[in-house]
Amino acid sequence: MAVVVESKKACTVNPLKTSQPLGASYAAMGLDACMPVMHGSQGCTSFGLVLLVRHFREAIPLQTTAMNEVTTILGGYENVETALLNIRRRAAPKIIVLCSTGLTETNGEDIVGHLAMVRSRKPELNDTELVYVSTPDYVGAFEDGYRHALTAIVKTLVKPLPTVHRQVNLLPGCHLSPGDIDELREIVSAFGLNPIILPDVSRSLDGHLSPVWRGTTLGGTTLDQIRMAGGSAFTIGVGEQTREGAQTLESIAGTPFEIFERLTGLEPNDRFLQRLAQLSGQAVPAKYRRQRSQLVDAMLDGHFYTGGIKAALGAEPDLLLAIGSLLQEMGADLSVCVSTTTSASHALLPASTVVLGDLEDMERAATACDLLITHSHGRQMAARLDKPLMRVGFPVFDRIGNAHRCQIGYRGTMNLIFEITNLLIEQIVHRHPADWVLPPSPPPQQSRL
Known part of the structure; x- marks a missing residue:
């Protein structure tokens, strides 16, 4: 067990971490027809947008409520309402994920109350799901924001449904790339199971050329799939950051879960495939037995x-x-x-x-x-x-x-x-x-x- 020691320096010199709002926005990008919005200044959003564009080399949908000096002091309700209405009119997303920033968290705005008031005043937003995530960027890091967003998405959109046998939920951590999630889907599907991946950046940030353009995310977990997650027979999380989301799913729909701390290495993958074999009632496919022997040889070399x-x-x-x-x-x-x-x-x-x-x-x-x-x-x-x-x-x-x-x-x-x-x-x-x-x-x- 590692002893955790916090650096006592007065300032960060060469940053390792990125902020919670960016992690939450990344989770939102794994939802289909979604628009992540940072409730803060334009600079908060633009810096995060630059990092995402440079990493994925793709067009990234990310909007802001564009808070300024006046609205920071007097309150940002009008900015929230204006942003939501403009996004609804121009991009018509099915889901809007609103992430707070240090600016609005320090101001102490009642964002939940803002969203309820917007709902009552603007019925044209009734066909758009609104998810709020509290992500002050003066604490936590990218992984924390992703974790909070996953929990908020489940809490807001998932409802209990009758159990669908052979349907399983997969909750990937933010450390998994789109390529990792594709591999995860292929492994689970090889056992005859039907996975619902939440969120699924492998369908939105995998570098494909889409025949259509829209202002929202192009692919990811659909709204119908998110709702269907309440009927899955089992939930598998990859990474400790998914535990809170899996626990929330269990409390809402009664879905049992297991968290795999990692899927990199020999032993955790052995456990993972054994669990899939148990859930499906099928033997591990010969393809993965062959891959296992190749991995052992690679470790030896x-x-x-x-x-x-x-x-x-x-x-x-x-x-x-x-x-x-x-x-x-x-x-x-x-x-x-x-x-x-x-x-x-x-x-x-x-x-x-x-x-x-x-x-x-x-x-x-x-x-x-x-x-x-x-x-x-x-x-x-x-x-x-x-x-x-x-x-x-x-x-x-x-x-x-x-x-x-x-x-x-x-x-x-x-x-x-x-x-x-x-x-x-x-x-x-x-x-x-x-x-x-x-x-x-x-x-x-x-x-x-």
């Missing part, structure tokens, strides 16, 4: 390079646990672990200490490490320390293909091992080129004719 290395990681809690646990299983020492917020995941991390801090904390402690793992804001740190950097998490803006990276399941874990190992090999070749001279080619065989 890769541990010659990862065994004994010192790694420094900076990530959101569930991602830190997923990658850190795999590295420890591959023989690495988790010398430096820096995270963004408190989480039950830290208790499961095979490290001595987790620091809640920034990338400066990570840089100061990582001078003797062999590998750095964090998002793209760690690239200057890697250059100063002359260490290899593996980019993970959000944002990754100096590489393309982030939507299609897969790091879960047997196949995704194998890809992750190859990525880490090849990065280490490249560093060895760079530092010791003489040790990597290709051996001379064998002499050609003489012909017997």
Whole structure:
């Protein structure tokens, strides 16, 4: 169990974490025909929008209530009403997710009361679902905002229904990419189960060219599917951040659940497939038995390079646990672990200490490490320390293909091992080129004719 230590610096120098409103908005982007709205100033929204666009390289639907100095003092009801009406008229979303910011939370606005008043005054909004998420950006981090949004979506939109056998809910954490969620869907469907994924960014942020354009999200979990989640026979969450949403679903619809702390690595995937086999009554398909043997071989090949290395990681809690646990299983020492917020995941991390801090904390402690793992804001740190950097998490803006990276399941874990190992090999070749001279080619065989 890792001991959690909070950095006592007076200010953040090189930020590791991003804000709660951005995490909540990201969750909303996994809903079909949805418009996430940040209730705050235009700057709050524009900075988050830039990060999302640079990471996914896609058009991102994100709106703001555009609070200014006057409305911050006198109250932002008119801004909320105007924003909702304009969005309804121009984009006609089926769902609007309103996320608060530090500005409006500090002001102490009654947003729930605002939305109730808008409903009574403007009946044209009756065909649009409104979901409010409290996400002050002066506390918590990206993962917290995502967690709160998932819970609010379930609490607002899910109703109890008769149980549909072989229908299961999948609640993916924000550390899973669209490619990860596609892999998750494929695995569950291979057992003959019908998954409802909430939220599903694999249908909205997977980098596809849509034949139509609309101002809202293009794909994701539909409103009908969200409502159908109340009739599922079981709920599976991936990441500790999904526990609150799964518990809310259980309290509303009585749906039993199980949370898998990670799906990166051998043992958690064994447990996951065993659970799916139990739920479906079917044996594990031969395809995944083959993939498991390939993963074991990849772990054998890769541990010659990862065994004994010192790694420094900076990530959101569930991602830190997923990658850190795999590295420890591959023989690495988790010398430096820096995270963004408190989480039950830290208790499961095979490290001595987790620091809640920034990338400066990570840089100061990582001078003797062999590998750095964090998002793209760690690239200057890697250059100063002359260490290899593996980019993970959000944002990754100096590489393309982030939507299609897969790091879960047997196949995704194998890809992750190859990525880490090849990065280490490249560093060895760079530092010791003489040790990597290709051996001379064998002499050609003489012909017997």
